[in-house]
Amino acid sequence: MMTNVTDTGDAGRMLRPRPRERRWFRVLRVVLHVAALGGLAMAIVGSYVAEPYFTRGAETGSTWDPIPWTGENPMAVNTFLNDEPDPANVERTLDMVRDGGFGMIR
Numbered sequence: 001m002m003t004n005v006t007d008t009g010d011a012g013r014m015l016r017p018r019p020r021e022r023r024w025f026r027v028l029r030v031v032l033h034v035a036a037l038g039g040l041a042m043a044i045v046g047s048y049v050a051e052p053y054f055t056r057g058a059e060t061g062s063t064w065d066p067i068p069w070t071g072e073n074p075m076a077v078n079t080f081l082n083d084e085p086d087p088a089n090v091e092r093t094l095d096m097v098r099d100g101g102f103g104m105i106r
Contacts, residue, residue: 073103 077097084090097105 073101075100075102076104076106077102078106 077100079093079097081090081093084093094105
């Protein structure tokens with residue numbers, strides 16, 4: 001005798017038997033979540049352990065020492081003055097670069 005079958009009452013149709021509890025699905029879902037979290041934790045540990053191998057002894061620390069010869073203005077501008085046929089436009093562009101305070105022009 002099936003205890004989970006429900007009679008709908010219309011035309012003798014019977015609904016599918018529903019399991020009382022899908023315990024296996026809940027357990028599987030928890031196991032997969034724990035496995036995913038474990039995999040993420042292992043990836044963090046693995047990246048820490050594998051970092052010296054992949055850098056092959058190169059120093060990667062941040063010393064923040066100033067780079068020599070960079071005390072100048074770091075702002076630059078790209079132009080296409082070599083493609084400009086009108087000398088008046090070239091002069092106007094150079095005036096705008098100078099007035100803008102750019103330290104380098106390319």
